[in-house]
Amino acid sequence: MLALKVNEMSICINSIDTPSVLTKTNLPVGDYSANPYIGCTHGCKYCYASFMKRFTNHSEPWGEFLDVKFWPQIEKPQKYNNKDVFLCSVTDPYLPEEKEFRRTRALLQQLQGSEVKLSIQTKSDLVLRDLDIIKSMPNARVGFSINTLDEAFRNDMDKAVSIERRLDAMKILHDEHIRTICFISPIFPGITDVQAIINRVKDQCNLIWLENLNLRGSYKPVILQYIHDRYPQLTGLYDEIYLHGSRMYWELLDESIRNYAKENGMEYVVDDDSMKKPFDAPPVIVNFFYHEEIKKNARNIRAKQSND
Numbered sequence: 638m639l640a641l642k643v644n645e646m647s648i649c650i651n652s653i654d655t656p657s658v659l660t661k662t663n664l665p666v667g668d669y670s671a672n673p674y675i676g677c678t679h680g681c682k683y684c685y686a687s688f689m690k691r692f693t694n695h696s697e698p699w700g701e702f703l704d705v706k707f708w709p710q711i712e713k714p715q716k717y718n719n720k721d722v723f724l725c726s727v728t729d730p731y732l733p734e735e736k737e738f739r740r741t742r743a744l745l746q747q748l749q750g751s752e753v754k755l756s757i758q759t760k761s762d763l764v765l766r767d768l769d770i771i772k773s774m775p776n777a778r779v780g781f782s783i784n785t786l787d788e789a790f791r792n793d794m795d796k797a798v799s800i801e802r803r804l805d806a807m808k809i810l811h812d813e814h815i816r817t818i819c820f821i822s823p824i825f826p827g828i829t830d831v832q833a834i835i836n837r838v839k840d841q842c843n844l845i846w847l848e849n850l851n852l853r854g855s856y857k858p859v860i861l862q863y864i865h866d867r868y869p870q871l872t873g874l875y876d877e878i879y880l881h882g883s884r885m886y887w888e889l890l891d892e893s894i895r896n897y898a899k900e901n902g903m904e905y906v907v908d909d910d911s912m913k914k915p916f917d918a919p920p921v922i923v924n925f926f927y928h929e930e931i932k933k934n935a936r937n938i939r940a941k942q943s944n945d
């Protein structure tokens with residue numbers, strides 16, 4: 638199937654057939670990832686997924702095209718019982734176009750009735766549309782990416798909904814007894830005020846994930862130029878971290894969050910076990926700084942535990 642159109646936002650839209658929407662993943666939070674779309678019209682300046690453009694025939698810039706996936710009905714959703722499924726790893730499940738195409742909703746409907754451990758990650762409050770299905774999935778949790786409380790900075794970085802709307806949606810879900818996550822990512826050195834965000838969300842989420850800004854590939858010069866133009870006082874710090882490889886900033890931030898967590902009665906960990914905590918317990922803060930090393934360490938710890 639191939640239908641091509643351009644919507645009112647000048648996004649070039651294709652539809653594509655795919656044998657399966659679920660793929661195995663090495664992410665620390667999932668056995669499988671699901672991406673009902675290729676491309677992402679939130680168009681974040683720091684998008685780590687923009688490499689996906691290489692695997693498409695699109696000439697449009699990242700953020701200005703979208704392939705809408707169609708896949709056969711998942712015959713045995715029970716196959717995914719107790720598996721962690723992460724939605725999504727290289728797009729957002731609740732892009733504005735999801736209102737029309739409803740592919741994320743289709744996937745949720747196909748998984749309904751299984752005991753899949755679903756993690757939804759989004760920058761949109763459109764997720765509230767699917768509250769009925771999410772509520773019926775006992776292991777589901779919903780995360781919102783929030784790396785600032787400053788709408789002007791947010792507006793410079795992405796075309797998704799405002800931070801206020803994300804916070805309101807998080808509260809509605811949490812009030813409905815659905816576990817929620819505040820994903821503070823990417824943390825921009827000198828700009829993202831981690832403690833202010835935690836203070837704002839701590840009564841409406843169960844988990845707080847922290848991820849540092851990684852700069853690689855084509856968006857590295859874009860972000861460095863942005864910092865140079867808009868935050869010239871931070872140029873030295875960014876050069877130190879992203880041109881000279883210093884980790885000092887992250888080490889100091891790690892220490893300050895450890896102290897903050899202690900003072901506020903919160904757990905601060907590098908592995909995620911919050912699904913086992915009572916719903917009303919204070920949120921657990923999970924540090925995903927240096928993803929690759931953490932994954933390696935977690936694998937070593939698991940291997941050691943299974944040998945003991």
Ligand code: SF4
Binds near residue numbers: 679
């Ligand atoms: S929401 Fe995620 S996948 Fe989409 S553009 Fe932003 S960083 Fe990339």
